[in-house]
Amino acid sequence: MRQWCCAVLLLGLAGCSSDKPMINTSQSLVMESSVLSAGIITDEPTLASRDAQMRASSVLYNQRETPVTVHYRFYWYDEKGLELEPEEPAQTQTVPAHTSVEVASQIGNLTASKVRLYLYL
Template structure:
């Protein structure tokens, strides 16, 4: 019984640590690139968000530093000011980045509450 009484405050502390008002996703991280992409010679910057035709648009330029073209898979995820994901998710897309060249990848969303975007890059095996 004594052990149970000592464990209750610890359990309550652990439960309060789980309930917070912050979003679980860190929307400040706007670029996620698997290590294989960097190993393949692809570099990029964080996506830039702007407006085009009354919609939010995120774009990023992929640079290929190698002698061979690289097929890069990507997906943009959109978030509102509170860090909540905007659905539906876009389907994954692929872009071939020519040797020693660059390609712009972009996403456009009609949801006007969209204010942040995350670009996820990977290579298909």
């Protein structure tokens, strides 16, 4: 019985393998719930090509009466969903009360076709 259970488990795991990338690059915005609770809202980042660089940007809006300091990082991916190097370190931006601030990132790799913005406090 034990061998049968192991065989079923191994077959199940083998059926889970795929040639698709492990990262779902269609999710271009990841925001921790604490950011939303702090009053910050935003849209998905936009992607543009300029001067042999790819540029991603997003506008953060603070709905509260006090400034909020947000940490963010952009992750860049190629068409296959592979993360591109070099990785940028996390950045910090203070969004004043009832104001909007643009956060942006650039990469010199023109194979970049997707970007993900990760926001946290």
